[in-house]
Amino acid sequence: MIAFDWQRMLLDDFPLAFLGEVAFRALFAFLIVFLFLKVSGRRGVRQLSLFELVMILTLGSAAGDVSFYEDVPLLPIAMVFITLLVLYRLTVLGTRHSKHFSNWLEGKPVTIIKEGKYELKSLDHLNISADEFFMELRQLGVEHLGQVRLGILETDGDVSLYFHSSEEVKPGLSVLPPEHRPVYKRMPASVVHACVRCAHTQHIESQQTALCPRCGNDIWSPALSHKRVR
Structure with a gap:
């Protein structure tokens, strides 16, 4: 040859x-x-x-x-x-x-966010990375999970979101890229933090550590509370 x-x-x-x-x-x-x-x-x-x-x-x-x-x-x-x-x-x-x-054959719609928090049982069965999921939420106009009342993963892979009104928005886990979403084990300030695994929120004092009472995770991110811009 x-x-x-x-x-x-x-x-x-x-x-x-x-x-x-x-x-x-x-x-x-x-x-x-x-x-x-x-x-x-x-x-x-x-x-x-x-x-x-x-x-x-x-x-x-x-x-x-x-x-x-x-x-x-x-x-x-x-x-x-x-x-x-x-x-x-x-x-x-x-x-x-x-x-x-x-x-x-086709599966059923799955609730993945409820009242600004992840549904852990649903997430554990989904093969999707947090970064990929956050990107999809950002494309739907979400800045943090406290803006979301209900999130449903449809059978075709689309995510359907139902939002809180401006008056009902709560502090929630940021879905911004990592450079805009710092994470800590020991908190640098006394503010409301969100668990990065399940999105549970609670106030944690400066220089304190905490375990999430919902999922046992010890990594937190400062919660955001901005209203949704339509």
Whole structure:
């Protein structure tokens, strides 16, 4: 084998006209995935359930093969599309008639914030980092958890928030980036602090340490109490 053999690297033994077949195969693969999304009635990836995402990945893998490999015929890929579509329709029918099946397949909305504090049982089962979660809260206009009355993680991964009125906002855990959210074990000032694990708030005296009565954590951050700017 010759290194940097441009003929092998660019086209190998295929004729130049094979590039036209690749273009046709890519168009076929695109139409198959596009038609599936149109038939399923979904407008975007954020609306896909876990089951639908797996189906799209399966179809995408098959469509990718037919795009690039000359020995993969088109009709079997069309059969993959038909099979997945029938499976999708049967699954939708099953979720409409069985709540247990629907919950098992798509999951249920999960309460993650209640009255400015984390729901610990919910967080322990979620595979999400604090920084990632804080970023999503900031994008929804949250500065600290004391502004939030209720936070629900929907089955599609979106977070739905219900806010306190300005008069009801409480001191809460900051969701700002680390450079704006200092943490301490020994408090530098006598102010209300928020537990960085569960968002419980309490007043702690200067130079004192404390264990959170809610989760046992000993790391705190000064609580914020700013009103929400709409």
